[in-house]
Structures are given as C-alpha cells and as structure tokens.
Amino acid sequence: MPSPANPLERPAPGPITSQLARAQAKLDYLKGLNDEQREAVLTTEGPLLVLAGAGTGKTRVLTTRIAHILTERKARGSEILSVTFTNKAAREMKERIGKLVGSTVEGMPWLGTFHSIGARILRRHAELADLKSDFTILDTDDQIRLIKQLLDAENIDEKRWPARQFANMLDTWKNRGLLPKDVSPADSGSFANGRGTRLYADYQARLKVLNAADFGDLLLENIRIFREYPDVLAHYHRQFKYMLVDEYQDSNVAQYLWLRLLAQGKPASEANICVVGDDDQSIYGWRGAEVDNILRFEKDFPGAKVIKLERNYRSTSNILKAASTLIANNESRLGKTLQTDVGETGEKLTVTSVWDSEEEARQIGEEIEQYQRQGESLNSMAILVRASHQMRELEERFITLGLNYRVIGGPRFYERKEIRDAIAYLRVIANPADSLSFERIVNVPKRGLGDSTVQLLHNTARAANTNLVSATRMLLETEELKPKQRTTLRELLAQFDDWSARLQGLPHYELAEQVLDESGYTAMWQADKSPDSPGRLENLKELVRSMEEFETLGGFLEHISLVMDRDTVEAEDAVTIMTLHSAKGLEYDTVFLPGWEEGLFPSQRSMDELGRAGLEEERRLAYVGITRGKKRVRLSMAQNRRIRGLWQSALPSRFIDELPPEVVDVKDTGSGYGGYTYGGGAAGRFNFADPFESVYNTPGWQRAKAQQSSRKGGGPLTIEGELVARSVDIGSDRSPYETGQRVFHLKFGYGEISAIEGNKLTIDFDKAGRKKVLESFVSKA
DNA sequence: CGTAGGATGTTTTTT
C-alpha cells in the first residue's frame, strides 16, 4: 500500500489538546486519501457500504475511519465494534490504528474476529447458555471425537454415517444460524435416517455437560442470548456506538444475524454500521459465506450510502487488465471497474507450461534466484497455491537450493500432537469437566489404563449425565475398577487436584512445566527413540515459553483456541509460500501462481459440489491471486502431477484461456496432450494439436522432446492416472527398469522399453506404438 | 493391556 510514511507518530490527544492541534491532526491523516476514500472516512453517521476493489486502500479506509472517530471524540475505543474475518486482519488493523493515533490500541477491546468477540461476549453471559465462564472452546478434532461418542451411544454405524459428515452438517446448520428446533425435517432426515435433529440436540446437551462450546456456538449462542434476553442486547446497543465490518462478502448467515441484532439499537436507516467488502473477492462460499449479505445491505439498511473504491494503487495496468478480463467472466457480480493509479504498463504476465510439478518447482526456484541476483528481496516475492499439498514440492526444492522461505498457514504449531497433549493437561486443570481433554491424556503417558477402563468411565459418565472426571470420582468409591487401575486413577486425580491448587500461587507457565514433568509426559518423549522426539521436546519448551506472554492460563487457552496461527516473524528475508485463500489482503512485487490446471484450479471438487457457483468462486480466487501482484505475475501449469500418490495428466486451466492475450506471454510450453484446443484467449497460443513441433526453451520440454521426437500423430496420449508408484529399493536416481525390458502398462498394454530418462520411460508398445510414459504407470511384464 | 502392521479414508480453502 503506497501510504506515505506517517507523520502521526505522536501521543494520543490528551484533554488539553487544543482544537487547533486536532484540526491539524485531522488534516494529516486525511491527506493522502482520494475523494472516495475521504468520503468513506468522513461519513461516520448512518449505514455505509464501501465496495472496495482489490488494492484500492480498503484497510486504509477502515483504519483511518476509526482514527477519525477517535480523534473527533465521537466515541471511545471501547465503544467501537470492529470485526474482521481473520486474526491476521485484526492484527494488522490494530497495528495501523496504533500508528495513526498512538497509544489508543489497547483501548480497542472490541476489535477482533467474529469468533473472538463472540467468545468474549459468551464468556460474560455464559450462565445464560448453561455454561461457566471458563468453558473450553472445542476445535474440529474434539468435535469429531465427541460426535463419535454420541454415534456410538446411539448405536449408529459410524461407517455408514461418518462423524466427520455430521460435523460438517452441524457446521452448516450453525453457520445458517439454526438451533436444533430450526432444522428442517428434510435436513434432519439426511443423516442417520432422520435422527439428525435429535443428534444435534444431544450434541448440544453434551457440550453443556463438558462445559464446552464449539466454533459455531460462539456466534449462535450469542444470537440466542440476544434474542431471549433483550436487556443483554440493549446493553450492547448502548456499548457500541459505531460498528465496522471488514470483508463483509465473507460473512455467513449467523454472522449476518449477529450483526443485525447488534445494529438494532437504532432504526435501521440511522445505524452507524459500515461494512466494507468486495463481491469479487468472495472466496468462502464453501463454508457458508453468503455473498447475498453484501448484495442486500441496502435493503437491510434503507438509505445506506454506497461508496465504490475503484482506484487501484497496487498493480501495473497489465496485471489489472488481466484480472479484470478474467473476472468479467463471472455473471453474478455487482460490477466494478478497477482503474490503475500506478501509471505503468509493466511487464506482461507469463504462462509457463512444464512437464511435471517437480519441474515447476525448479523453474520457480530458478526465477527467484535470478530476481534475487538482480537485487530484489525475497520478501517481495510470494508463491500462491490452490491447495496446500502443492507446497511440499516447492519446499523441498527450496531446501536443496538453500533458498529462504516461509510457509504461512501450513501445519500449525498448535495442532502438533505433543502440543495438543500438553494443552489437554492444562485444559483439564482449567476446566475439569473437559472430558475430551481428560480422555486424551488419561493414558498418555501409558499408565496401564486401556480401552476397557476408559469405556467403563464413559458408561458411568453417560449414565450419570456427567463428565469423565466426576464419573471417575464416583467409580473410585466402588469396587467396579480393578485394583490396579483404581489406584492409578486415584493418583492421577490427586495429581490434578494438586495442580489446580497450585495454580493459585504459581505463574501458569511454571505450573505448566511442573505438570509436564510430574505427569511423566516429558519423560515419555525423552525415552522415545524416534528421530522427531527431540523436536517435540523443543516444541514443548517453546509452548511453555509462549505462555509467558499471557496473563492467565485462561487467556492463554483462549488464544490457542481462537488464534491458531503463529505470529510470523518477518525479520528474515524469505520467499512466502501460502494458499490463495490466506493471501487475500496481501501484496507482493512478484507473485508466482503455479498449478493452473483443470481439476486442481479450478478445483474439480468445488465444481462438482457447487456447479456454476463453484466455478465462479474459483474464478474469484484466481482474481484474488492475480491482483496480489504489484509488478510481476507468473503463472504456470504442469502437464503431470502426482495427487494422493497417483499421477494425473492435466489440461491447462480454463482461466488461462480467459486472460487477454495482449498482456500475456506464453513463455515456454509443451502442454496439452490430447489435441484439445482452446479458443482465442492466451492459451490459444499453446500448440495443443501437436505440442512436439514447436520451439521451446524449458529444460523439461527439451528433455521431453528428446524422448519423444519420433512420436508422430498417433492417438491422444491421455493417461488416466492409475497405478500407485511402487516403492523400489533402488537408489533414487536409478530406474528399476532397463532398456529392452518388457513391461506392462494399464492403458497401452505390453511393450518394450526403448529409452529411460529419470522417471520417464519411452516404450514401444506392441499395439499402441511408441509412447513416453511415467515409470509409475508401468509394471514389469 | 500394548504393539505392529495392514486397511482405510482423506485434504481445497479456515474461524
């Protein structure tokens, strides 16, 4: 964002600040804004919809608006509700507001994600939801384990009705703001022969027993409380004088209802609610986001002012043109036209076709190194992938190259087993009713408490409608447990009592250390001989260290439930690798967009499940990807890719064809088996009919060409990925095959190897003629 | 009760 260095590094205006000084400050922060932006900042009263295209200074408007409200003393920080979708966005806003107004950030307790604010409100009124204020927030994993227990208790075959599927249904219902009683019979019927609603109700009841809430509840319970207790809602009406919502196009029905309830303190036409969004960047439809929310804002809040931000300060006109042309293929949009303000045509976009994903990674690595030699920083480059499994190969390549990279949103720290175990201990200390956590660690490390014992605990808990810990206490009074297990459990509970007591007089991070020691958990990993156990011990230390940043154990646990991402340290120069979804809102000089292949991007699954809407969402994702680039956008596609262990050949993504040819260079190609030909777009310049007759430059192409030069005409070389690569006990670069050997191929039948190149074999098939195939497609005849 | 090894499902995206 081209915001000039901000001159506002000054303390917040104190009571003695003069009118004049304030007027001056106002001038300062309004300075670099264009007319529309300024209007969006100054229109503080009444409903306002800001349609902000990519790179038009959306965050700047939001933060300046808050700064404006604060400096004008229209409201205090605690009276502004400001919701974002992701933690990253919330963090960034806090930072930028801090820069604008100085120290006031701590005074913005209601700036956060929907879920963190929902949790905050729910904790205050927990008793109205049959919870205690220290309730545990369940993640998907816990949720599924709980559902499994329920299915088990109901004698529902988990094979036929997978817990995961029910978890998804629950999510959908909760995202739509539906309580058990609101679920339609049709919806209910779609699981376990009509038992859906009952299970939902049982699940909710079980959550109360465990003193727990899932993600959906954080908002849904808010909504229920607001509806059932008008005095509570009235309190928040008084509290929130201004409401701001970021990325409104990503909000779902529950979030919409939540906002609408909170905005009801005034007549709709006077509500001080400002939503900012871009329908072209709506990419969360799959988890219940309703673009409709943004489309009907004017109906919900009559008289709402609508401001469009269309001046793009980020990308060159070539990039902008490519993105606009692409997104114009979508039917359902409000329609905005981005105008460049950068004033540079810039480089053309490039599309590179490579043989496989390995070569794609190599290609990207080379280019990055080349730019680096030209003095560009790694921080200014990013690789945006459709699916996280694309990351691995890139990482491997960068490791061999010694190229610094960072992965955003990859495997999460808090999802590691050892971390989750440690947290389970802490959760039980904080909330002894948390049966899921108790169950997780009751026999970790091994204490000789096996399935049958745990089953007994479960049965007792269910019969008494209570949690595992108190069920255990009950059992200890009886003879039902075998003596050995009885002693073990008694000791374990005594330990937990002891730890809970210690929490009063000890910093929680010291307690955590003692817990890990005394429970034998640390010792367990120390005794473990596997190569990753040192790393796990290191992670545990890191966990304890990170606890020091929090005031209380509760605060820490809240953080890890809601803020799953780690703070990314940007100190080092490194290339960023992340998914397109997590790239929204970011920008880089150079953006690499690998994997533009049919099936992967647009994702087959998305199209299967949502049809045209799915495709349009994928296209918006492509739009997001391209508009991340400021100066340079490089797309690529691999003709062959290994997905879940099997090779698949792919066609270029239709999105490539939708790019305007005049701003795209088709750099190196060699794509498109099967004679498939696209129309007039950029991909029109791929030589699909016979890719082996043009001049190409990539090493991969030349290799392919060397192998296949003799292939003429012949049928389309379509390969329906089938055989899983066999693990062969031969050095990695040596092929298990040799020339002259007879082999069998699922599609082409028997043949004889005529040449070997890496994992690619040229084979003279008895029936199909000479073909080049991947080694993993054939077996020895 | 615990373990090893095989069968199975899974992953597109995230709070």
Next chain:
DNA sequence: ACATCCTACG
C-alpha cells in the same frame, strides 16, 4: 502420500 483406525497377536 500420509494419518488414523482396526485387528491380530504377544
């Protein structure tokens, strides 16, 4: 390819 779940055995 990977992780989790399941089953058979010690």
